[in-house]
Amino acid sequence: MDPTLLKEREAFKKRALAQPAVEKKRKAEDKSSGHKFKKRSKPTPKPKEEPAVPHFNYKSSAGSSQYKFGVLAKIVKHMKVRHQRGDTYPLTIDEILDETAQLDVGHKLKLWLTTEALANNPKIEVLDGNTYAFKPKYNITTRKSLIKLLNKHDQRGLGGILFEDVEESLPHVEKALKLLGDQIIIITRPIDKKKVLYYNDKSYLFTVDEDFQKLWRSVPVDGTDERKIEEYLEKQGISSMQDVGGKTVIAQKRKKGGSRKKGNFKKLNDHLEGILQDYSQP
Numbered sequence: 001m002d003p004t005l006l007k008e009r010e011a012f013k014k015r016a017l018a019q020p021a022v023e024k025k026r027k028a029e030d031k032s033s034g035h036k037f038k039k040r041s042k043p044t045p046k047p048k049e050e051p052a053v054p055h056f057n058y059k060s061s062a063g064s065s066q067y068k069f070g071v072l073a074k075i076v077k078h079m080k081v082r083h084q085r086g087d088t089y090p091l092t093i094d095e096i097l098d099e100t101a102q103l104d105v106g107h108k109l110k111l112w113l114t115t116e117a118l119a120n121n122p123k124i125e126v127l128d129g130n131t132y133a134f135k136p137k138y139n140i141t142t143r144k145s146l147i148k149l150l151n152k153h154d155q156r157g158l159g160g161i162l163f164e165d166v167e168e169s170l171p172h173v174e175k176a177l178k179l180l181g182d183q184i185i186i187i188t189r190p191i192d193k194k195k196v197l198y199y200n201d202k203s204y205l206f207t208v209d210e211d212f213q214k215l216w217r218s219v220p221v222d223g224t225d226e227r228k229i230e231e232y233l234e235k236q237g238i239s240s241m242q243d244v245g246g247k248t249v250i251a252q253k254r255k256k257g258g259s260r261k262k263g264n265f266k267k268l269n270d271h272l273e274g275i276l277q278d279y280s281q282p
Helices: 003-018 022-039 065-084 093-099 107-117 143-155 163-169 173-183 210-218 226-235
Strands: 124-127 131-134 184-188 195-199
Touching (some): 173 184
Antiparallel strands (some): 184 195
């Protein structure tokens, strides 16, 4: 072999050995760094926090009509109960809300109660502009006033008074009725089972002779027509009361009208004389 070539070969090897192997180290570093990267765990994402919803206070809401009328109904019921137990003195709006445990109502609702609801309620009476009391159907507070009211109804022919109206108006009504005793007659209506109070006028109580009772009961009138009873009384010279009951209206039969013959009317066109032309002839 040529000695020059050998020299060049040796020189090439020396240069090659003199250069460091950088690529192998980079690969090793890449492997070690990749291994370390795989060991690292990914951070867990934090859950998204939902926006806080503001708490809705239905008591302070001015548009809740159900709550408003619920407060009003509770007030009217409380005023009725306290009137029935004898507490008839008026209260302010703050005192009413305190006794009904409703002090947490808003300003708008309190304003609505004082200006509209309580002022226009038929069961509430406004006194001195700022106090309120229960307004019953009848202004009776004692047993004597109840007897006077029932007697007035009886004299005017108005009949009795419902027990529920008296119970609403008179405090301690059960005790009052027990003390009145037979001065009042209580009758239960069969239609709706409601109790009705009547004044027991003892001036109508009188003793009838037994002979007259026997004569009265000896006359058989069961199944007898009222018209025949009236005729019998007239024969005996006794006139009966007239126009007591409702008059019976006899339905009159309608007369069937005869069938009308259709007339043959001749239509004339005299007002068109001289205008119309005859095209029947060719």
